[in-house]
Amino acid sequence: MIDTRAVALALLAYAVLALSTVRAFGLAGEVAAGWTSGPPPKVAVAIEGPLWSGPPWEPGAGHAWGPLAARQTRPVETLDIGTVHLPLAVNGYTGGIADWPARLLYAVTGSARAVVGLHVVLGGLLVLLVHRFLCIHASAASAGAAAVILATSWSFVFYRKVLGGTELLLEACALLVLWALWSRRWRGGRHGDLALALGLGIGLLAKVTFAATAVAFALAAWATRWDRPSIQPPLPIRWLRDLGVVAACLLPLGVAAVHAGLGLPAAPRIVSHDGLAFQADRLARGLDGLLSGGFAPAREGGSNLLWFLADPLRWFVPALGADPPAFSPWPLHVVGWLLVAWGVARVWRRRERSPQDALLRWASIAAPLQLGLLFLLNRDLHHLAQASPTLALLGGLALESVAARFTPPRSWRRATAVALGCGAWVVAGVLSLAATDRVIGTTRAPVVTRSGQARIVEMLRQNGAQTVWTSEYDIYGVLEALAPDVEARHAWGAVSLGGDRADLLAGILRDAGRGPAGHYLALRPSARRIYDLYPSETDVRAAAVEAGVRVEAVESASDRDGPWAILWRVTAP
Numbered sequence: 001m002i003d004t005r006a007v008a009l010a011l012l013a014y015a016v017l018a019l020s021t022v023r024a025f026g027l028a029g030e031v032a033a034g035w036t037s038g039p040p041p042k043v044a045v046a047i048e049g050p051l052w053s054g055p056p057w058e059p060g061a062g063h064a065w066g067p068l069a070a071r072q073t074r075p076v077e078t079l080d081i082g083t084v085h086l087p088l089a090v091n092g093y094t095g096g097i098a099d100w101p102a103r104l105l106y107a108v109t110g111s112a113r114a115v116v117g118l119h120v121v122l123g124g125l126l127v128l129l130v131h132r133f134l135c136i137h138a139s140a141a142s143a144g145a146a147a148v149i150l151a152t153s154w155s156f157v158f159y160r161k162v163l164g165g166t167e168l169l170l171e172a173c174a175l176l177v178l179w180a181l182w183s184r185r186w187r188g189g190r191h192g193d194l195a196l197a198l199g200l201g202i203g204l205l206a207k208v209t210f211a212a213t214a215v216a217f218a219l220a221a222w223a224t225r226w227d228r229p230s231i232q233p234p235l236p237i238r239w240l241r242d243l244g245v246v247a248a249c250l251l252p253l254g255v256a257a258v259h260a261g262l263g264l265p266a267a268p269r270i271v272s273h274d275g276l277a278f279q280a281d282r283l284a285r286g287l288d289g290l291l292s293g294g295f296a297p298a299r300e301g302g303s304n305l306l307w308f309l310a311d312p313l314r315w316f317v318p319a320l321g322a323d324p325p326a327f328s329p330w331p332l333h334v335v336g337w338l339l340v341a342w343g344v345a346r347v348w349r350r351r352e353r354s355p356q357d358a359l360l361r362w363a364s365i366a367a368p369l370q371l372g373l374l375f376l377l378n379r380d381l382h383h384l385a386q387a388s389p390t391l392a393l394l395g396g397l398a399l400e401s402v403a404a405r406f407t408p409p410r411s412w413r414r415a416t417a418v419a420l421g422c423g424a425w426v427v428a429g430v431l432s433l434a435a436t437d438r439v440i441g442t443t444r445a446p447v448v449t450r451s452g453q454a455r456i457v458e459m460l461r462q463n464g465a466q467t468v469w470t471s472e473y474d475i476y477g478v479l480e481a482l483a484p485d486v487e488a489r490h491a492w493g494a495v496s497l498g499g500d501r502a503d504l505l506a507g508i509l510r511d512a513g514r515g516p517a518g519h520y521l522a523l524r525p526s527a528r529r530i531y532d533l534y535p536s537e538t539d540v541r542a543a544a545v546e547a548g549v550r551v552e553a554v555e556s557a558s559d560r561d562g563p564w565a566i567l568w569r570v571t572a573p
Helices: 002-020 029-035 097-109 112-137 140-151 154-162 165-187 192-206 210-223 239-249 251-263 276-292 304-310 312-320 330-350 355-377 381-403 412-421 423-440 450-462 478-482 492-496 501-512 537-547
Strands: 042-046 063-065 068-070 077-081 084-091 467-470 487-490 518-523 550-559 562-571
Touching: 002 112, 002 140, 002 154, 002 423, 029 084, 029 097, 029 165, 029 478, 042 492, 063 251, 068 251, 077 251, 084 097, 084 251, 097 112, 097 165, 097 192, 112 140, 112 154, 112 165, 112 355, 112 381, 140 154, 140 381, 140 412, 140 423, 154 312, 154 381, 154 423, 165 192, 165 210, 165 355, 165 381, 192 210, 192 239, 192 251, 210 355, 239 251, 304 312, 304 330, 304 355, 304 381, 312 423, 330 355, 330 381, 330 423, 355 381, 381 412, 412 423, 450 478, 450 518, 450 550, 450 562, 467 501, 492 501, 501 518, 501 537, 501 562, 537 550, 537 562
Parallel strands: 042 487, 467 487, 467 518
Antiparallel strands: 063 068, 068 077, 077 084, 518 562, 550 562
């Protein structure tokens, strides 16, 4: 009954936290673009014309091979059958399969909240699987501790509410790889190599950055290769079959890369972080900034690893201009990490060959490696959050290692000691989650909040907007999910190419004035990016004169820093 009650408590805590916290953050537009039913967002590569990023919008700077459609914006490759647009690749390094369940649910319900609920439920399933894995390969006490730590983790609960299925699939594949590895090493698992291949292939399909997790796990397995039982070794790995499985899993990304290389025009091409070349350059610049102390994007600062481990709400201060939280949980996290260090030190001193001790030794190597490699690739918190299940495993195992110093195995005293050891982690997670909405409410970027996005939709509908041009990246994908009755036209693609911004704005207004109920929505961006164009009222009126149209500011929304949204009605003279 110990394990059943512990996992029930973990799931109950997770459900309560998921329902009662993280309600102020809005939809992440670039994530919603992957699961919103209907055609992909309408993004302009060039304003004059305009020229769109790809099918089904024409004229488009994309390409179609039968039912396969390549475009320059998310999703970059889809299978188009009639009115069904199934994403095969979200971008050059992210597959679309993780968004299929949410896309189906949204097509049936038309509800963004239902999609968030789906991701929360799937997160609960992952908590259950982490618990089950440790019940099999470790103990009920460590399983319960890991489940509770994960269920109350700020990063785990927050990103289940905010992001899509990709991060969930990455975490699930990491657990599958570990499960297969441990089944082979400690039970001679007959099908362990096939499960490893599936975990690796699906993980890389979910996002190529899964390579960081795979490398970390492989290095930890190599470093602990001596730490195994004296049993008959598992069957040899069938390399040809398993590499074929990995290659088959990666086929959608391969098709997208080939189609983009052969089908998309050389120019004009949107400059976007969705391309591998841009990401490689971004990685190089980020590492240079990290090492030299130079410029780094606000969301990818060198202190993010510290915030992730000790005080995640501090990340919103540089990333979104929020006020610092009134409470910091870092002392509680320090207590938790000291207990983990104690438990790890004990298990390395003992060197007993048991599945549980071996798993803790492996996790003590794998977790820091995974975090370090993810940090080198991208310092944004949602990338680091991929390590949350691994850290929960490390925490649960280490806490039981400490409790073993004072209590007998498989006893209520052991379970009670481990539960008390979780206290610092649980309190820190609960308090951080409870304060999240207050911190988000102070952000200088209302466009990313639920209330701000609702205000934008209200502005459009109250003023009878049928078509609306936007030139700010954060709203991309949001309007398609929250206001599907309004035709959104996004200019960020053309803005990314550079050029004279006054001419770009004049082109936007000129096109908006051609149709009935045309509008232009000017929004304050949440961060400095090459995608955004936030003109002043003077700029808009000057561009209207150049475009030969009339503009009228019909409604605006303001905060303590002034107007953050202005809706302009655009009409022909």
